Amino acid sequence: MTRLARSPATLATVAVLAALSSGCRDNPVEYRVTPREAAAPAPRAAQAPGAMGAPPAAAAGPVLEWTAPADWTPKPASEMRLASYSYIAPNGELADFSIFAFPDAAGGLMANINRWRGQVGLEAVAESAIETTATRAQIAGQEAWIVDFAGTPKSGAPTMGNTPAPVGPTRITGAIVPLAGRAWFFKFMGPDALVLAQRENFDRFVASIRVGTASGTAAAPSTALSPAALAAADPHAGIPGAPPIGATGSTNAPANDPHAGVAGAPPLGPMSGGMDPSGIAAPPAPSVGFTFETPSGWVAQPASQFRLASFKIAGAGVPDADIAITNFPGTVGGDFANINRWRGQFGLAPVSEAEFPGTIQRVTGQHGVEFIVTEIESTQPMIEGGHRARMLAAILKQPDSTFFFKLTGETSLVAGQREAFVRFLQSFHLEDGHAH
Amino acid sequence: MADSSKSPLDLVLSALISLKLTITCLAFGMILIFVGTLAQVDYGINQVLDMYFRSFIAIWRVPGTIVHVPLPGGFTIGLVLMINLLAAHFYRFRLSWKKAGVLLTHVGLITLLLGELFTALYARESAMRLTEGETKKFSEAYRENEIAIIDRSDPAVDKTLAIPESALTPGASLHVPQMTIRAEVRGYFPNSTILSRGGQTPPADAVLATQGLGANLFAREMPRVAKDDEGDRAVAWVELFGPGGSLGTWMVSNAFNQVQAFTFEGRPFTIEMRPRRYYKDFALTLIEFRHDVYPGTTKAKNFSSLVRLADPERGEDREVLIYMNHPLRYAGLTFFQQGFEGDSTTILQVVRNPSRHLPYISCALVGLGLLAQFGISLVLFLNRGRLPAPVATPTP
Numbered sequence: 001m002t003r004l005a006r007s008p009a010t011l012a013t014v015a016v017l018a019a020l021s022s023g024c025r026d027n028p029v030e031y032r033v034t035p036r037e038a039a040a041p042a043p044r045a046a047q048a049p050g051a052m053g054a055p056p057a058a059a060a061g062p063v064l065e066w067t068a069p070a071d072w073t074p075k076p077a078s079e080m081r082l083a084s085y086s087y088i089a090p091n092g093e094l095a096d097f098s099i100f101a102f103p104d105a106a107g108g109l110m111a112n113i114n115r116w117r118g119q120v121g122l123e124a125v126a127e128s129a130i131e132t133t134a135t136r137a138q139i140a141g142q143e144a145w146i147v148d149f150a151g152t153p154k155s156g157a158p159t160m161g162n163t164p165a166p167v168g169p170t171r172i173t174g175a176i177v178p179l180a181g182r183a184w185f186f187k188f189m190g191p192d193a194l195v196l197a198q199r200e201n202f203d204r205f206v207a208s209i210r211v212g213t214a215s216g217t218a219a220a221p222s223t224a225l226s227p228a229a230l231a232a233a234d235p236h237a238g239i240p241g242a243p244p245i246g247a248t249g250s251t252n253a254p255a256n257d258p259h260a261g262v263a264g265a266p267p268l269g270p271m272s273g274g275m276d277p278s279g280i281a282a283p284p285a286p287s288v289g290f291t292f293e294t295p296s297g298w299v300a301q302p303a304s305q306f307r308l309a310s311f312k313i314a315g316a317g318v319p320d321a322d323i324a325i326t327n328f329p330g331t332v333g334g335d336f337a338n339i340n341r342w343r344g345q346f347g348l349a350p351v352s353e354a355e356f357p358g359t360i361q362r363v364t365g366q367h368g369v370e371f372i373v374t375e376i377e378s379t380q381p382m383i384e385g386g387h388r389a390r391m392l393a394a395i396l397k398q399p400d401s402t403f404f405f406k407l408t409g410e411t412s413l414v415a416g417q418r419e420a421f422v423r424f425l426q427s428f429h430l431e432d433g434h435a436h
Numbered sequence: 437m438a439d440s441s442k443s444p445l446d447l448v449l450s451a452l453i454s455l456k457l458t459i460t461c462l463a464f465g466m467i468l469i470f471v472g473t474l475a476q477v478d479y480g481i482n483q484v485l486d487m488y489f490r491s492f493i494a495i496w497r498v499p500g501t502i503v504h505v506p507l508p509g510g511f512t513i514g515l516v517l518m519i520n521l522l523a524a525h526f527y528r529f530r531l532s533w534k535k536a537g538v539l540l541t542h543v544g545l546i547t548l549l550l551g552e553l554f555t556a557l558y559a560r561e562s563a564m565r566l567t568e569g570e571t572k573k574f575s576e577a578y579r580e581n582e583i584a585i586i587d588r589s590d591p592a593v594d595k596t597l598a599i600p601e602s603a604l605t606p607g608a609s610l611h612v613p614q615m616t617i618r619a620e621v622r623g624y625f626p627n628s629t630i631l632s633r634g635g636q637t638p639p640a641d642a643v644l645a646t647q648g649l650g651a652n653l654f655a656r657e658m659p660r661v662a663k664d665d666e667g668d669r670a671v672a673w674v675e676l677f678g679p680g681g682s683l684g685t686w687m688v689s690n691a692f693n694q695v696q697a698f699t700f701e702g703r704p705f706t707i708e709m710r711p712r713r714y715y716k717d718f719a720l721t722l723i724e725f726r727h728d729v730y731p732g733t734t735k736a737k738n739f740s741s742l743v744r745l746a747d748p749e750r751g752e753d754r755e756v757l758i759y760m761n762h763p764l765r766y767a768g769l770t771f772f773q774q775g776f777e778g779d780s781t782t783i784l785q786v787v788r789n790p791s792r793h794l795p796y797i798s799c800a801l802v803g804l805g806l807l808a809q810f811g812i813s814l815v816l817f818l819n820r821g822r823l824p825a826p827v828a829t830p831t832p
Contacts (some may be wrong), residue, residue, distance in 0.1 A: 030598040031612035317630025385691040386667015
């Protein structure tokens with residue numbers, strides 16, 4: 001044996017023994033000084049409905065305000081989108097309008113324009129080509145840029161909001177407004193012809209953009225919109241997935257007195273300006289009037305933009321369960337499609353047409369109306385604290401609209417409310433004017 | 437068979453350098469992989485790693501029975517293999533250039549074994565969850581929590597006393613010199629059921645909170661959950677002290693969906709249990725998350741996160757696109773695209789593994805070693821063919 005071979009071997013042995021004897025890693029108590037966070041970085045589900053939401057980037061300095069066209073439907077957008085709208089054409093095609101703000105142009109103006117170009121399948125252009133790619137404009141008194149281009153997204157196009165990716169010719173019309181060290185992005189994206197047809201509305205929107213009066217407050221669009229609050233109040237928000245297909249939403253949901261045992265929601269009129277300038281009628285908003293009995297333990301919550309009524313059931317040691325009553329025009333894709341979409345949100349495989357009847361139950365309510373009820377349980381933890389989630393959902397079809405009743409929460413908490421949920425459905429009474 | 441003339445030391449040595457020991461270890465290794473794979477029916481991958489491969493003894497329960505079979509764990513097998521290999525070099529091999537390939541191959545094997553050991557000891561995985569527009573300087577542990585006691589009096593910064601779950605030994609007194617507040621651990625359950633004191637009477641020995649959310653609750657300890665897709669509901673009780681004495685006892689749990697606020701020395705504080713945070717000295721901002729699907733379907737094709745990496749100290753400020761098989765490697769960390777929530781929140785897996793290069797080095801060494809060994813043998817063989825023919829013995 002030579003020294004040469006002996007020394008690395010010895011070293012290796014010593015290294016192994018040292019590593020083993022040191023055993024587990026030490027875990028000292030730490031002291032950290034970190035940039036200020038929001039006072040209560042509580043998860044979204046815990047936020048109070050009605051709380052004003054804006055990304056941290058938008059929390060200070062001057063902000064922009066705007067007025068959205070009446071037939072653009074506010075969406076329960078993601079938390080960090082300052083606002084989000086969709087425009088649904090009568091043929092069901094959908095365009096997505098989103099608003100973001102990032103510090104100092106998030107990588108440069110051209111990089112952002114090129115990212116948008118990439119989303120519609122166009123080649124990137126050089127910085128020097130900006131004058132031919134974008135148009136200078138004065139927006140809210142700022143030197144801003146307007147872009148407008150169309151192309152066909154390459155395979156695997158980006159999703160637009162909650163909708164499937166565009167497949168055909170797609171157009172992005174956008175505005176980029178620098179304001180006090182931040183860049184505001186207004187992006188309207190959808191099928192080419194649809195976005196083109198909405199150009200007038202887009203221009204009107206851009207003309208409405210103004211610097212907010214209340215400096216230091218979050219963006220407060222004049223359409224009384226609080227996207228983060230919507231996201232917080234909407235059970236879809238914490239779940240990968242989407243609001244009901246074609247959710248055109250009845251805006252201006254009444255703040256019906258949630259504390260009365262029987263909540264009555266006055267009929268909702270159609271949205272103001274239901275006719276857009278091009279003469280295309282906006283989807284009709286339903287008129288809704290109903291009463292019901294609130295089971296014990298269900299605590300009424302303020303109604304929100306998309307909710308006719310909302311309740312919470314306190315969970316001991318688990319997050320509270322959430323109950324939402326919503327109403328959407330039309331069939332919203334039908335019960336088969338909706339139940340499969342919900343299953344997808346809970347990580348379950350869709351059921352076939354043949355299996356479908358086995359996944360539902362029918363509950364007869366007041367005046368013989370029939371609710372289709374389904375129960376879905378996730379296989380993976382979905383809600384805070386690592387719990388699996390369960391949803392009891394009921395669908396009530398009406399001639400011109402569809403009601404959805406959803407009870408979502410931790411598995412056992414929801415299971416314990418099954419009887420109360422059915423009793424609640426049985427007490428649900430539609431006011432006159434609705435077919436029974 | 438042992439020679440009776442050998443001393444006990446010789447016997448041990450001959451066992452240690454024996455090739456039979458190598459074969460036995462490899463056989464146990466195969467058994468361990470087999471039972472470790474079966475065990476994933478009942479346990480998550482992390483539990484299986486800890487139970488079978490990152491332990492000295494693995495207890496295998498034969499499925500469908502109550503029979504428990506002890507097996508050497510991964511650490512034991514690796515350690516014995518390593519000793520076997522080193523001992524063989526000490527006592528059997530003679531260093532010669534003809535054996536250079538074998539030596540190189542063995543050094544490669546040792547590197548592989550050490551690499552796995554260092555990974556087991558020092559690798560750390562966590563997750564960074566970012567929503568479009570959001571900037572973060574920290575990632576969060578998957579399964580470990582921390583108690584954060586935060587002084588929120590400064591409008592610019594949060595001053596945090598962070599206590600990792602592993603430091604929650606009842607009776608432990610925890611503090612840092614920068615803060616006058618001190619925490620004493622009164623109780624800790626890694627997993628629990630939280631109950632209302634109104635509904636049930638807590639057992640006589642239960643730890644009870646006097647302040648905050650827990651003033652009406654108590655908890656029962658539960659066995660830790662074994663599956664990856666289920667989470668523990670950890671709960672701890674800490675009594676906080678200022679210079680003037682006790683402020684009360686708080687119950688904290690990762691199941692609570694809100695922080696608890698209190699005032700100390702006229703300043704606002706909060707206390708909460710949350711996933712353990714690992715702070716970085718750089719920040720990531722999510723500019724855009726894309727979830728591409730195959731056209732006309734909802735089938736996922738690609739997920740990608742466009743992030744901005746800002747590190748003023750190293751002068752870095754650039755955009756990076758993270759997508760499948762294209763992680764961001766920076767400052768000893770690797771950021772992989774792991775998952776998403778909704779359409780604008782991405783989840784990046786953050787891996788710190790200082791020994792991640794060792795398997796590559798090992799494979800290269802083993803490959804080179806084998807090549808050298810076969811090459812040397814070939815040259816020797818060919819040279820033998822060219823040797824001058826033996827001088828013929830004159831025959832009559």
